[in-house]
Amino acid sequence: MSRGGEDFDGQVARLQGLLAALDGVGEPAAADAARELVQVVIEMHGMALSELMSLIGEAGAQPADTLPPKLAANPRVRGLLLLHDLHPDDLATRAGQALDRLRPHLAVQGVRAELAGVANGAVRVTLTASGQKSNRPSAEVLRREIEETLLDMAPDATDLVIDGLETASGAQEVYVPISAIARAG
Template sequence: MTPEQTGRRIQEALDRLADDGAQDTGEQLVRELMAFYADGLARLVRAVPPAGLSALLDDPAVAGLLVLHDLHPEDAATRIARALAALPEPVELLGFEPGSGTVRLRRTRSGCGCSEQDVEAALACHAPEVTAVVLERAPQLLQIGTRPAAPAEAR
């Protein structure tokens, strides 16, 4: 199960609790569990050697948990680059605006490539501060060649 699916299931459970009037109790339960998991994860992060932790950061579930609990050792730009490197088709990072959460990217090839949904999914766990993706197309190459000869009557 992905972190996004887990988040949706938790939200659905909380929504059901709201219908029964027990929302405050459900939210308190989630807060207590989150604090418990954050403490345990912090201990694990401190105990794992840097090389071992670096290898784990490519896993979307691990990265998502570390970001969720503010334990991820990499800054947003590094996490964005890590997420983009995992895409099947390369894209170029043009910039990230933390204030708006917008990341600007350019396809590096002029084919079908990755869709915005593919990019958003890759960024969801690694860089949840990205709230908008602007994906520019790669520039089309100008084909330069010899011009066909003009018909005799046009000369």
């Protein structure tokens, strides 16, 4: 048996031992929750592996190097790859891809986003204004859009720092209608 097989068999035995130990837990609710947690994780892995098998089947006779990007693009498979540190792209690449996905949406709103860098798991994004403030969303909306997109592509980021958020948002500009300042005649 190969070394990898021994490791796998050992992990299976360990899992079985831990599940058996749940029977000895004095809190039935805690034991039930732990069993359900294991079941959910297994089901999630099963869904991701099903998607993986479908993608492999669809690849057919295509060159092998076309498969990793397809696997990484699938949300279920991407999550599994990230969970097990098998994703083909590093954090900086995935953070850049998240911004690439968001860039057209932000451009319509008069905001430009650039990846300033990634250090120790923290992603730094710089925002600049590129249009009229009247088109720009609030700082809160901008932050949420960036966080959600980054979380989808790079959930392993430990922090997100957004420079220029207040300046790039439309929150600071206040419009006063001309009728409010014109003299009543």
